[in-house]
Amino acid sequence: MQPKQQAESAAIVLDCRDHGESDLIVTFFCQHHGRVTGIAKGAKRSKKRFVNKLELFSSLRILHTTPQNNRLAFIAGAELLDGFINLREDISCYATASIIREITLLATKEVEGDEELYPLLMWVFSSLNNERPPIPALVFFLIRFFSIIGYSPQLKSCLGCGKQLQSDETYQFHIASGGICCSKCNSSEHSSRHTLSQGTLRSLTTALNQPLGRLHRLQLSGNSQQEALSFLHSYGRQLFQREIISWAFLENL
Template sequence: MPTCSTWGIILNLSGHGESDKIVTFYSPDLGRMTGIAKGAKRSKKRFVNKLELFSLLDITYRPSRNNGLIFLSEAELKEPFLSLRTRHRRYTMAALACELIIRFTSEHDPDPEIFTLLCWLLETVNSGGQPLKAGALFHLRLLGACGYQPELTICSLCKKQVNNSRFFALQPATGSLVCNRCNTRVQQSAFALSLQTIKFLQTAQQLKIHQLQRLQLPEKNARETLQMLYRYSQHLLQRDIHSWKFIVQEVCLWD
C-alpha cells in the first residue's frame, strides 16, 4: 500500500507491547486519527524526540484498509512547543485542550478550523500567553466549531437582549442564557455570568482565530468563562473531563 503524509498535532500517546506506541493526533485533512508507531520505543532515527505530547509533526503513514489504526512509518518534527512540557501551568492547559478535542471530535472527520484553533492555543501558551485566557477562548471557539456555540445575546425564554437591567446565567442543559426573572420561573440550575464576561465572549465569537490574542480578557473573566464552559461541556459529554482536576484550583481561585 502506498505511503501518504499529513501534518498532525499529538493529542495522546500510550505504549503498546514492548516496542510500539499508539499515537492519537489531530490533522487538518484527516481529523482525529489513531495510529501505531511500530518500534517507536526503540527506533533512534525515525521517532526519537518526535513522538511527544503536543508536538507538531509531518507524519508519513500507511492507511489502514478498514478505518482502523494507521501505520506511522516516519515523522519529521515541525514544532515541539517545548515549554508546554516543562512548565506546569502551560502543560495543564495544553492537556485540557487536547482532551477536549478528543472528546468533542470524531475520528476521520477533519475540520481545518479545529486544527488552526489548536495550533493557536499551543503557540500562544508556548510563547508566554496567559494560559487561563487562551484556554477560555479556545474552549469557547472549539464548542462553536463543533456545533455547540453558546447563545450569548438574548434570554432564551423572554428574548430580552443582554443588558445591565437584569442578571443573566447560562443553562448548561441548553447552552443558552436565561435572565434572572425567567430563571426563577423555570427553577433551573444555571451558571451566573457577569455582563462584562458575556460582552467579552460575544466579541470572541466574532473574531478570526488569529485576532483572539488581541482581546484583553481579564483573568477573572477567563476563570468565569472556563467554569461555565466546563459545566456546559460536562452536560454535553455526559462524562467528566479528566484534565479539569489539574486546573480547577487555579480556575476557582476567586479574587
C-alpha cells in the same frame, strides 16, 4: 491486494502509548484528516525516524497510510515542526493543554476531519508555548471549540423572551438549555445556573467572531475569567455526560 497509499499530513500528537516491546500507538489530530490513530513500528528503538518526536502536543509532519475499516494507520515517518517545549515545562500551561487534549479526544472521531479545528489547536498550543496567560487561552479555545462541534452556547439573546443583551440586565446561563436568560425569564426550576456579567458575555461573543490571529489581543478581567471558566466547565460536563478528568489538575494548582 492493492498497496496502501501514503499521505503526508501536518499533525499534533494527542496521545501516545506503548504497544509491545518496541512499537507505539499514537493518536494525532491532522490538518485535513482529523483524528488519526496509527502504529509507529519500532518507535521505541528508533534512533532516527521517531526519536524525541512523538511527545504529547508536538507539532509534526507525518507520513502515514489512511486508516480503513477501523484499522490502525501505519506511521512511516515523522518530521518535528515544533516540540512546544515551553508548554511542557510550565505546569500551568501543561495542565491547560491536558484539558484541551482530553476534550478534543472526547469530542472527535477517527478520520472525521474539520478544517477549523486544527488551526484552533495550533493557535492555543502556540499561545501556551509563547507564555501567554493560560486561562484566557483556555476560555477562548473552549468557546470556539464548542461552536465548531455544533454546540455553541447561546449568548446573544435571552432564551425566554428573545431580547438582545441589555446593558442594565443580569443574566444566568442555564447549563441544560445551553443559553442565557434575563432576570424576568429566569426560573428557579433551572438548578444548574451560572451568573454571567455583561463584560464576560461581550468578551465571549467577540472571541467567537474574532479572527484567530487577533484572539491574543482580547483581554479578560479576573472576574470574567472565573465566570467564563466556571460555566464552560459545567457546559462541557453536560455535553459529554462525564467529568473532565484533567480539570482537577488545573484547579489544584
